[in-house]
Amino acid sequence: xxxxxxxxxxxxxxEQAAQEYWRAKQSFKVRAQPGKPKFYCLSMFPYPSGRLxxxxxxxxxxxxxxxxxxxxxxxxxxxxxxxxxxGLPAENAALKNQVPPAQWTYENIAYMRGQLQxxxxxxxxxxxxxxxxxxxxxxxxxFFTRLFQKGLVYKKxxxxxxxxVDQTGLANEQVIAGRGWRSGALVERRKIPQWFIKITxxxxxxxxxxxxxxxxxxxxxxxxxxxxxxxEGLEFSFEVAxxxxxxxxxxxxxxxxxxxxxCAIAAQHPLALKAAASNATLAAFIKKQDxxxxxxxxxxxxxxxGMDCGIRVIxxxxxxxxPVWVASFVLMSYGxxxxxxxxxxxxxxxxxxxxxxxxxxxxxxxxxxxAHDINAAPYVEKGRLVNSGAxxxxxxxxxxxxxxxxxxxxxxxxxxxxxxxxxxxxxxxRYWGAPIPIINCPACGAVAVPESDLPVLxxxxxxxxxxxxxxxxxxxxxxxxxxxxxxxxxxxxxxxDTFMESSWYYARFACARHSDGxxxxxxxxxxxxxxxxxxxxxxxxxxxxxxxxxxxxxxxxGLVQSxxxxxxxLTQGMVLKDGAKMSKSLGNTVDPESMIAQYxxxxxxxxxxxxxxxxxxxxxSDSGVDGAYRFLKRLWKVIGGFKATPVMLxxxxxxxxxxxxxxxTHTTIRKVSDDYERxxxxxxxxxxxxxxYNELSKFLSAQDCQDGAQNQAVVQEAMxxxxxxxxxxxxxxxxxLWQHLGHDAALIDAAWPEVDESALVQHKVNVAVQxxxxxxxxxxxxxxxxHEALQAAAHADVTVQKFLEGLTVRKVIVVPGKLxxxxxx
RNA sequence: GCCCGGGUGGCGAAAUUGGUAGACGCAAGGGACUUAAAAUCCCUCGGGGGCAACCUCGUACCGGUUCGAUUCCGGUCCCGGGCACCA
Numbered sequence: 001x002x003x004x005x006x007x008x009x010x011x012x013x014x015e016q017a018a019q020e021y022w023r024a025k026q027s028f029k030v031r032a033q034p035g036k037p038k039f040y041c042l043s044m045f046p047y048p049s050g051r052l053x054x055x056x057x058x059x060x061x062x063x064x065x066x067x068x069x070x071x072x073x074x075x076x077x078x079x080x081x082x083x084x085x086x087g088l089p090a091e092n093a094a095l096k097n098q099v100p101p102a103q104w105t106y107e108n109i110a111y112m113r114g115q116l117q118x119x120x121x122x123x124x125x126x127x128x129x130x131x132x133x134x135x136x137x138x139x140x141x142x143f144f145t146r147l148f149q150k151g152l153v154y155k156k157x158x159x160x161x162x163x164x165v166d167q168t169g170l171a172n173e174q175v176i177a178g179r180g181w182r183s184g185a186l187v188e189r190r191k192i193p194q195w196f197i198k199i200t201x202x203x204x205x206x207x208x209x210x211x212x213x214x215x216x217x218x219x220x221x222x223x224x225x226x227x228x229x230x231x232e233g234l235e236f237s238f239e240v241a242x243x244x245x246x247x248x249x250x251x252x253x254x255x256x257x258x259x260x261x262x263c264a265i266a267a268q269h270p271l272a273l274k275a276a277a278s279n280a281t282l283a284a285f286i287k288k289q290d291x292x293x294x295x296x297x298x299x300x301x302x303x304x305x306g307m308d309c310g311i312r313v314i315x316x317x318x319x320x321x322x323p324v325w326v327a328s329f330v331l332m333s334y335g336x337x338x339x340x341x342x343x344x345x346x347x348x349x350x351x352x353x354x355x356x357x358x359x360x361x362x363x364x365x366x367x368x369x370x371a372h373d374i375n376a377a378p379y380v381e382k383g384r385l386v387n388s389g390a391x392x393x394x395x396x397x398x399x400x401x402x403x404x405x406x407x408x409x410x411x412x413x414x415x416x417x418x419x420x421x422x423x424x425x426x427x428x429x430r431y432w433g434a435p436i437p438i439i440n441c442p443a444c445g446a447v448a449v450p451e452s453d454l455p456v457l458x459x460x461x462x463x464x465x466x467x468x469x470x471x472x473x474x475x476x477x478x479x480x481x482x483x484x485x486x487x488x489x490x491x492x493x494x495x496x497d498t499f500m501e502s503s504w505y506y507a508r509f510a511c512a513r514h515s516d517g518x519x520x521x522x523x524x525x526x527x528x529x530x531x532x533x534x535x536x537x538x539x540x541x542x543x544x545x546x547x548x549x550x551x552x553x554x555x556x557x558g559l560v561q562s563x564x565x566x567x568x569x570l571t572q573g574m575v576l577k578d579g580a581k582m583s584k585s586l587g588n589t590v591d592p593e594s595m596i597a598q599y600x601x602x603x604x605x606x607x608x609x610x611x612x613x614x615x616x617x618x619x620x621s622d623s624g625v626d627g628a629y630r631f632l633k634r635l636w637k638v639i640g641g642f643k644a645t646p647v648m649l650x651x652x653x654x655x656x657x658x659x660x661x662x663x664x665t666h667t668t669i670r671k672v673s674d675d676y677e678r679x680x681x682x683x684x685x686x687x688x689x690x691x692x693y694n695e696l697s698k699f700l701s702a703q704d705c706q707d708g709a710q711n712q713a714v715v716q717e718a719m720x721x722x723x724x725x726x727x728x729x730x731x732x733x734x735x736x737l738w739q740h741l742g743h744d745a746a747l748i749d750a751a752w753p754e755v756d757e758s759a760l761v762q763h764k765v766n767v768a769v770q771x772x773x774x775x776x777x778x779x780x781x782x783x784x785x786x787h788e789a790l791q792a793a794a795h796a797d798v799t800v801q802k803f804l805e806g807l808t809v810r811k812v813i814v815v816p817g818k819l820x821x822x823x824x825x
Numbered sequence: 826g827c828c829c830g831g832g833u834g835g836c837g838a839a840a841u842u843g844g845u846a847g848a849c850g851c852a853a854g855g856g857a858c859u860u861a862a863a864a865u866c867c868c869u870c871g872g873g874g875g876c877a878a879c880c881u882c883g884u885a886c887c888g889g890u891u892c893g894a895u896u897c898c899g900g901u902c903c904c905g906g907g908c909a910c911c912a
Contacts, residue, residue: 044912046912047911047912049912084912087911087912088910088911088912089911089912160910161910169910170910171910171911172909172910172911173910173911174910174911175910219829219830220829222828222829223828223829223830223906223907226827226828226829227828227907227908227909229828294909294910295908295909295910296826296827296908296909297826297827297907297908299826300826300827300908301826301827302826304826329826333909348826421909422909424909425909425910427910428910429910430910497910498910498911498912499909499912502912536906536912537829537830537905537906537907538906538907538912539907539912540829540906540907541828541829541907541908541909542907542908542909542912543912545909573831573905573906574905574906576905579904581905610837610838610849610850611837611838611850611851612837612838613838615830616831616838617831617905617906618837619836619837621836621837621851621852623836623851623852624836624837624850624851624852626851627850627851627852628850630850630865631850633865634865674841675841678841679841681841683837683838683839683849683850684838684839684841684848684849686849686850687838687839687848687849687850688848688849689849690849690850691848691849694849766845767845768844768845769845770844770845770892770893772892772893773844773891773892773893774893775845778845799879810892811892812892813844813892813893815844818844818845819844819845819893821844821892821893822892823892823893
């Protein structure tokens with residue numbers, strides 16, 4: 001159905017016609033075409049929460065703009081979409097609305113798919129994935145059993161937030177002021193057996209490879225680097241007085257060992273628990289530490305408290321008895337759960353020592369010989385050793401070496417590389433997730449479910465009462481035979497962390513319907529890696545680190561070839577309104593659907609791309625949307641009212657005004673191309689097209705555009721450029737306008753415009769003239785003026801002469817074609 | 826608390842490699858058209874001074890480097906993201 005170009009812009013028929021064209025032609029369905037350059041553009045898939053929010057619209061518009069741009073650049077572009085469909089909100093909704101999580105999730109998916117389609121995104125919908133579907137999670141289960149066989153997963157006791165009333169583990173966000181969100185019971189930390197994947201075995205590689213991720217934002221790389229937290233130090237042990245046990249600690253500052261005046265251990269440390277058995281006050285202190293949720297932010301901000309547990313350890317160098325304190329700030333999950341404390345040279349130890357009257361000893365002095373008052377503040381820099389007996393005078397490195405030798409000779413310590421990164425706990429005590437494919441046999445222990453028995457289906461015919469996962473009470477799910485010995489056994493009832501699903505979906509999109517294995521080699525080899533990944537900055541560490549890790553696991557299983565999954569990463573900022581993140585609880589949301597109904601998808605897309613650069617937060621403004629809408633109306637009117645004709649551009653026959661317009665057209669093409677490709681900022685690209693529009697308007701009102709073939713030619717060139725350059729952002733209107741400009745092929749199949757360098761040549765440029773760094777004149781001068789000519793012109797200017805009066809010129813700085821700065825006093 | 830960002834007109838922002846601060850848009854004010862309104866079009870639009878030419882101050886705050894700093898360095902304040910079970 002062809003669109004009638006009338007004077008008025010009506011988004012609805014335009015968007016319908018363009019979307020109908022793409023659907024009928026299956027424009028975005030792609031297949032691997034070996035030999036043809038590909039571009040895999042992926043936006044982080046959404047959790048199907050019910051309706052799209054503006055953050056989704058922003059994320060997916062950025063992705064769509066890049067995908068459509070790359071297509072016009074001649075690439076075979078894959079842009080898929082799917083659903084990160086397992087997770088907590090489905091369980092919450094089930095409780096609230098009495099709807100089973102599966103039903104709720106699939107209904108949300110259907111609704112949100114419709115919303116995405118209204119926005120005109122160039123997705124290959126034939127590759128749609130929902131991670132809660134057995135066709136997806138079966139391969140995740142299969143892969144976990146492979147890791148199990150390789151020894152890359154293990155089970156150990158680990159703490160969760162335990163709700164003693166509901167008898168279930170709680171997510172951090174379900175613990176409110178120390179209480180379970182539903183039961184209101186005081187939450188306690190409890191150890192339960194859980195599955196872990198050995199991400200620490202890949203810590204060194206995950207860290208080293210960050211250097212090669214040059215398509216990633218620097219800040220994301222730095223955050224991941226600090227998260228992995230590699231350090232080199234000395235691990236050694238103290239002899240526990242009156243016992244044959246030892247207390248192991250790790251330090252990155254072995255040069256300060258002589259300054260140890262106490263040791264600090266976690267409340268859950270075995271020595272602490274042992275001491276508490278015969279010390280009621282200590283037991284109470286330890287119990288108090290348990291009423292804190294399992295979140296580092298909570299632990300780190302809590303008041304630093306401690307108690308002498310009565311145990312003494314023997315200082316390995318001095319032989320002195322050193323007290324051992326139980327301290328709230330020592331985490332059992334880091335290292336050995338114990339630290340040596342050097343209040344003279346560590347801020348936290350210093351404050352703790354002050355609070356409890358523990359001795360402070362200076363063993364490091366500034367290397368430059370200056371004095372330092374150790375009772376006023378700790379000296380935390382590296383320096384020279386003092387008060388350290390045989391080690392006096394050594395610097396950090398020499399002291400490190402000497403201590404290392406000493407401890408190694410005595411077999412009480414060694415050099416150690418440590419990581420802050422901990423192994424990935426993947427067990428969740430929740431229902432709506434992929435079942436962990438393990439069977440616990442009383443005789444054989446934990447046994448992987450054999451491949452032929454996969455998938456372990458998550459039962460969906462369940463009663464959901466909120467007090468724990470229903471499958472934990474479902475004997476028909478639990479009871480099974482051991483695959484090894486055939487004896488009676490029990491199925492694991494925990495499900496996977498949902499980060500598991502989102503760690504490999506990018507690879508599955510290459511072969512979403514493949515049923516003979518996790519990944520299909522030919523498809524994966526063609527489409528991977530992801531050329532452009534787009535998502536929120538909030539995923540900078542966890543999701544992106546797990547996905548990088550998973551990629552390496554896939555590689556080592558022979559399923560993918562490369563070392564890293566995502567070549568280039570764009571982290572988009574949040575969508576705010578009235579200075580705060582849009583959220584239901586604040587009641588400041590703007591519904592994308594009503595915006596699309598009122599203004600159309602093109603306006604919403606244009607506004608979102610125009611109002612902020614993608615990596616910054618975006619402040620929503622209703623009148624800004626009006627502005628975007630007005631621009632589209634103007635664009636529609638001026639191009640729609642233009643009649644294209646076949647005419648040859650003759651660059652030799654142009655007058656000055658025509659040359660000016662061509663200059664603007666081609667500087668715009670150059671700038672916009674650079675903004676899309678290299679800088680990935682779309683607000684300035686749109687601003688540049690608006691400038692071209694303004695210049696074209698002036699040109700049209702100054703001249704009769706029917707006046708001569710060359711006028712027609714340069715106007716047509718400018719209009720074509722605007723439609724092509726805006727095409728990725730405003731695809732529907734541009735689709736129709738492109739046809740109107742006389743093209744048979746669709747805009748999505750048109751080539752990106754090329755810059756005509758000859759149109760860019762300028763004979764005159766504006767040169768700024770400064771006196772002592774202050775702007776005093778702007779001169780229009782020949783573009784190829786020499787240093788001398790620039791200087792002479794600057795000195796000849798009346799204003800410049802006025803400011804030089806009575807001064808002696810000391811120096812003249814000339815930046816050719818740009819600026820002259822006369823330094824005088 | 827720790828790690829990482831950000832702070833420029835009334836507002837969203839621009840200034841890409843240290844070189845003319847405020848492009849582009851919004852809002853506002855004035856004008857044209859209209860019986861009127863809407864829509865559209867034109868003009869003005871960082872603060873202070875001046876009839877004007879123009880001068881002066883100004884990029885969170887304090888200091889530094891430089892001929893020249895929104896940009897680089899040191900410090901401070903405020904806002905945001907993450908902190909391993911929200912996704």
